[in-house]
Amino acid sequence: MKSRSASKITLTSYDDLLGGVATLEDVREVAIDELHSFTDHPFKVKDDEEMKELVESVKAQGILTALLVRPLKKGGYEIISGHRRKHAAELAGLKQVPVIVREMDKDSAVQAMVDSNLQRENILPSEKAFAYRMKMEAVKHQGVSGANSAKKVGKENKDSARQVYRYIRLTYLMNTLLKAVDENIIKLQIGVELSYLSIIEQEMVEEVHDSTGKYPSLEQAKQLRKHREEKSLTKEVIRLLIIGEPKKKTSITFKQDDIKKYFPPDYDEQKMRSIICQLLEEWSNQNH
Structure with missing residues (x-):
């Protein structure tokens, strides 16, 4: 009707x-x-x-x-x-x-669906990622293969072939990491690097984030990927790369006889400590 x-x-x-x-x-x-x-x-x-x-x-x-x-x-x-x-x-x-x-047909419908929705504003990275992946597969089914399919998808949606591949990599992220990319907590390129980790390794990254509140920087994410390729990536490696080596406490021990000789005999430990701290503060002010 x-x-x-x-x-x-x-x-x-x-x-x-x-x-x-x-x-x-x-x-x-x-x-x-x-x-x-x-x-x-x-x-x-x-x-x-x-x-x-x-x-x-x-x-x-x-x-x-x-x-x-x-x-x-x-x-x-x-x-x-x-x-x-x-x-x-x-x-x-x-x-x-x-x-x-x-x-x-299915492939033509996929391409039309993707193209019509990508005209919208405020597209999430995850939406674009899965849309590009679906369109790439549809284009390949129609006989366009390899880099040519990425070029075709990119050209029709004002992205380079390289950017198309970047977005598609995001589809290999676990949900919590992909959500962090959507919320701009993790930058797109960092998400791309993390997508090369296995799901178990991505879960370890998320566990480190849960305990520290930190996600890796781009350089740290590249290091994680390198360790992954070298089969040396562990949760401890992830933790150390993201938060760094724990700082070692510096302690200095003096023998009592070495200290007492500089003070009157009636000075107790508290008085000696007070004088030492005062002198150190004066020295610090003069040298900084």
């Missing part, structure tokens, strides 16, 4: 994704319960302030940009673009939403 409010729908954002111009005639209304999330969708749908604003907009004006979907063999539709709009429509109490239905 065609949308009754199709005149309000914007379609220009789909021209590149669909390989041609979408028209209002392509828009139809579909029941929300027929729409299913994209398999392994890497982008988070959050109930945050932006979602509240989107819900209010939907209540006031409806869905202004149709969702892009593809039909599923088992029935219903898989969302390619529009997961946040679908969620907002549910919260706003809508039963149907406008969609554009397109026949797409």
Whole structure:
């Protein structure tokens, strides 16, 4: 069924994704319960302030940009673009939403899904990482291999092939470390270096952080990776690299006879200690 409010729908954002111009005639209304999330969708749908604003907009004006979907063999539709709009429509109490239905194979759908979501602002490093990984695999399935696939993914998303590989490395981080990258507690390049550690070794890094409050610097992370490659990485090595060697306490012992000869016979230990400290303070002030 065609949308009754199709005149309000914007379609220009789909021209590149669909390989041609979408028209209002392509828009139809579909029941929300027929729409299913994209398999392994890497982008988070959050109930945050932006979602509240989107819900209010939907209540006031409806869905202004149709969702892009593809039909599923088992029935219903898989969302390619529009997961946040679908969620907002549910919260706003809508039963149907406008969609554009397109026949797409899995690999083409993955690429369209990634490209449409990467146009958003405030993309988390983890979202970009898994999105790039999915798109790289889809591009390879279509016959583009090796570095060429990274170049293609990067070019279409304004990143270098090298940066694409960096982001994909983040997908090998354990959840707590990846969350720290998302929260900018760990810088991206440090996360890349830590991704070369095994999960057990990453867990040891997290244990050291739990006890010290510290994550490695970039140089320390590179050293951890080097120890990993040399098969010499242990929890103690991780701890020492991150917090350093414990400082050794300096102690000096004097024999009582060596000290007493400089003081009157009636001076007790407390008086001698007081004089020594005073003289040391005067010496320190004169030499610093």
